Amino acid sequence: MQTDFLVIGSGAAGLSFALKAAEHGRVTVVTKGELDECNTNYAQGGICSVTYAPDTFEKHIRDTLVCGAGKCDPAAVELVVRRAPELIRDLIAWGTRFDKTPDGRFELNREGGHSEHRILHYEDLTGAEIERALVASVRRHPNITLLERHYAVDLLTQHHLGEFVTRHTRGVTCFGAYVLDLMTNAIETVLAKFTVVAAGGCGNVYSTTTNPVVATGDGIAMCHRAKAITENMEYIQFHPTSLYNPGERPSFLITEAMRGFGAILRLQNGEEFMDKYHPMKSLAPRDVVARSIYREMQLHGQEFVYLDVTHKPADAIRSHFPNIYEKCLSIGIDITKDWIPVTPAAHYCCGGVKVSTDGETSIRRLYALGETSCTGLHGANRLASNSLIEAVVYADQAARHAVAQLDRVTIQEGIPDWNFEGTATAEEMLLVIQSKRELQQIMSNYVGIIRSNLYLKRAMRRLETLWHETEELYGKTTPNRELCELRNMITVAYLIIKQGRELKESVGCHYNTDYPPETAAE
Numbered sequence: 001m002q003t004d005f006l007v008i009g010s011g012a013a014g015l016s017f018a019l020k021a022a023e024h025g026r027v028t029v030v031t032k033g034e035l036d037e038c039n040t041n042y043a044q045g046g047i048c049s050v051t052y053a054p055d056t057f058e059k060h061i062r063d064t065l066v067c068g069a070g071k072c073d074p075a076a077v078e079l080v081v082r083r084a085p086e087l088i089r090d091l092i093a094w095g096t097r098f099d100k101t102p103d104g105r106f107e108l109n110r111e112g113g114h115s116e117h118r119i120l121h122y123e124d125l126t127g128a129e130i131e132r133a134l135v136a137s138v139r140r141h142p143n144i145t146l147l148e149r150h151y152a153v154d155l156l157t158q159h160h161l162g163e164f165v166t167r168h169t170r171g172v173t174c175f176g177a178y179v180l181d182l183m184t185n186a187i188e189t190v191l192a193k194f195t196v197v198a199a200g201g202c203g204n205v206y207s208t209t210t211n212p213v214v215a216t217g218d219g220i221a222m223c224h225r226a227k228a229i230t231e232n233m234e235y236i237q238f239h240p241t242s243l244y245n246p247g248e249r250p251s252f253l254i255t256e257a258m259r260g261f262g263a264i265l266r267l268q269n270g271e272e273f274m275d276k277y278h279p280m281k282s283l284a285p286r287d288v289v290a291r292s293i294y295r296e297m298q299l300h301g302q303e304f305v306y307l308d309v310t311h312k313p314a315d316a317i318r319s320h321f322p323n324i325y326e327k328c329l330s331i332g333i334d335i336t337k338d339w340i341p342v343t344p345a346a347h348y349c350c351g352g353v354k355v356s357t358d359g360e361t362s363i364r365r366l367y368a369l370g371e372t373s374c375t376g377l378h379g380a381n382r383l384a385s386n387s388l389i390e391a392v393v394y395a396d397q398a399a400r401h402a403v404a405q406l407d408r409v410t411i412q413e414g415i416p417d418w419n420f421e422g423t424a425t426a427e428e429m430l431l432v433i434q435s436k437r438e439l440q441q442i443m444s445n446y447v448g449i450i451r452s453n454l455y456l457k458r459a460m461r462r463l464e465t466l467w468h469e470t471e472e473l474y475g476k477t478t479p480n481r482e483l484c485e486l487r488n489m490i491t492v493a494y495l496i497i498k499q500g501r502e503l504k505e506s507v508g509c510h511y512n513t514d515y516p517p518e519t520a521a522e
Contacts, residue, residue, distance in 0.1 A: 002411050003145070005402065006176055006192035008152045011040035012127075013370030013391035014198035015134040019094065020399035021060045021194075022143040025406055028190065029144060030179055032151040035216050036131050039200045039371060042212055043127025044255035044323070046119035047388040049084035051106055053059040055116040057081050062387060067113040067285045068379020073432065076376040079315070079357055080386070080393045087392045088120065095133035097122050110260040111384035113285040119385045120458035124255055130388065152218065153187060153418075153479050155195065155226040157363065160415050167227045167362075174226065174366035177411035179263045182481055187418035193409040194402045195364050197223055198395075202372035202492040203250070206442040210242050210253045216485040217374035217492030223353040224491055229362040232351030233492070234500035235380045238449050239347035240289035240433075241265075243340065244304035247329060251345040252327055254307060259283055261320060262405060263309035265293065266339065268302055287381040290344040294449045297343070306339035325362065345450060348387065350378040351499065359398030365409065367398040382437040407461070428473055432482045435466050436489065443493055451500065460497050466490055 004025030005015045018027045031037070031317035050060050060081045065072050087130040090490040092098070098120045099107040109119035122129035138144050156175040165172055176191040199219030203211030224230055241250035241259070259265075259282045265274050278284035284292075293305050309317055314336035318325050321335070328335050353361050353368035355375055361368050370391040377390050467490050474487055 001028070001188055001190045003190065003192050004406060005196065006030065006190055006195050007196045007198060008177065009038065009196075009198035009200060009370065009372070010035045010135075011038035011200055011370055011391065012130055012134065012388055013395045014196065015131075015138050016090070016392045017196055017198065017367075017369060017395035017399050017437065018144055019134070019137055019340060021143050021403060025143070025193075027144045028147060028152045028191070028192070029138065030152050030177075030242075032182065032218070033149065034039070034373060035135050035138070035146060035148055037212060037214055038131065039211055039215055040127045040391070042250070042253065043130075043388060044124045044253055045111055045257045046109055046121035046126045046385045047130070048118055048383070048385045049088045049090070049120060049389060050118055051085070051108060051120070051133065055118050059115050059293055060118060063113055063115050063384045064377065065379070066071045067381050067383040068377075069287075069381055071235070071379030075357060075375025079397075080375075080377050080390050083393045084389045084398070087389065087396060090396070091130060091133065091392065094137045096130050097133075098126075099123065102268060109257045110283075111256040112259060112280070112283045112289060113383050114260075119257065119260070124257065124323045127388065134237070139478045147179065149182045151182055151481050151484060152199070152222060153178040153180050153484055154187070155197075155222050155366065156191070156415050159226075162278055163436045163500075165227055167229065168319045169170065169227065171364065172227055172362075173364040173412075175434065177222075178418050179479070180479060180484070185480065189415055189417050191270050191411050191415060193411060194367065195407065196367045196369060197372050198369040198391075199372050201349045202489070203346045203349075205439060205443045205489050205493045206448070207440040208251055208343075209249075209346040210239055210251050211346070212250055216489050217349075218488045219368065220349075220352050221491035222465060223361060223363075223366070223368060223372070223490035224495065226363060226366070228366065228368070229354040230495055230499070231374050232380075232499065233495040234497075235350035235378070236346060236447075236496060237286060237350055237382050237519070238290040238344040239294050240286055240344050241307055241342040242345035242347075243328070244343045253347075254324060254340060255321070255458070256286070258307065258321060258324070261309065262312055263307050264311075265289070266298065266308050267296060268304075268306065268308045270341070273305075285381055286384060290449055292522065293342075293344055299383060304341040304343045307342045308339045309335055310337055310339065323475070350374070350380065350382050350383055355394070357397060360401060361396045361472065363367040367402065369394050369398060428477070429480075429482060431469070432473070432486050435470065436482075436486050439463070439466055439489055439493060443496070447493070447497060456497050456500060461493075463493055463497070467494070472512070506507035
């Protein structure tokens, strides 16, 4: 198969890129589940944009930089904040609805770390509303081909033409990807002039996450194997308030907008505690709130704290948070009368594949967007609701950059088809499933909210065993979804541990930086 633009992933970043690029060429969208099975669909709170006074670009920029703990790229922050209003207009043109006040103005929320109300939203289902509008627009577009239930296995570079490629090789170029049809188990070679990886985050390397089950770090791992540069993978953001409901996966998110609405965090005895940790109390940045909750749970030997919104008018609660209200009611909690049990959960990867302000990776003709990428916007801790606007801004930047080169680029010929091997046995597949669970437990136990030198060393040792077992199996079987996901999850877990440079430097920890070996990742 040949196409002008191959898009891997179907969230806000991938689909908004597809819609822009489809005005200039053929687009093929690959997604391993249904089109709307992505992190975007789970985003409750909203999307950031400076809209009305007294808010200003300068205030939004400052809030982002402060929240990012000095690790943001100022150029990325400036770009996203100043282009946000324009991209909000694009979302509305594609059919996205945002809540408005009776006088027709956008109803803006405030969330943790924000100095002003600047969160556009649709009830407490903003991500789902954006995804609905994008999916509808994409399905209607004649230049877009959709491959649902297809899994991108690996990116194609000069390596597949017989050249030895390392991260120091100049001129590495992406030519497309091997794509597995999950219905037939056939692997197709999809050749493209430009490839966009927008495959979401990696929350499922942890036992408890707000991410859907498809978020297994596939895009980051594929780009890493193709020798793209990744950075800041150690900055995993834990959302402070996921619903404590043991056994449920993914964890149900209680949006930060509820604290912006006035909800208060309490210990199980009813005591408020955030005033001990930050002057903004329950509206402190996410990393502060997550660490504070974790500390209080450790001090008191408890598995959750409470979020209390019962002091607000019941009708207003139901109006602003209908989805949360119904979810909690389904397990016997009336949030207009009862406190909500909450606990932190892995939520967002602030790092990823390093990209330019055009969304291009260190590999030519390969772009990374959304949570797969590291633009530098988020620094060490993402400001609430900055992710969706980052996705659509960088999708627009990448589309402009790629389209400008389209007439000068040709499809690469001579890429061999996938070399089919054997089939995994039932026993081997059971091992893969068990290994996934073991990996999640390792990451949750040793690479969570609070980390130490000893914990990271132990996690790396456990990870090494899983890596070698998985690579041995991968080398003798035709890839399937479970095996590919496990391989990708191990790669991402390795990057999260390895790239914790600051922690390692401060405690004098040393790791084997050649692991996984370059040859194993080819």
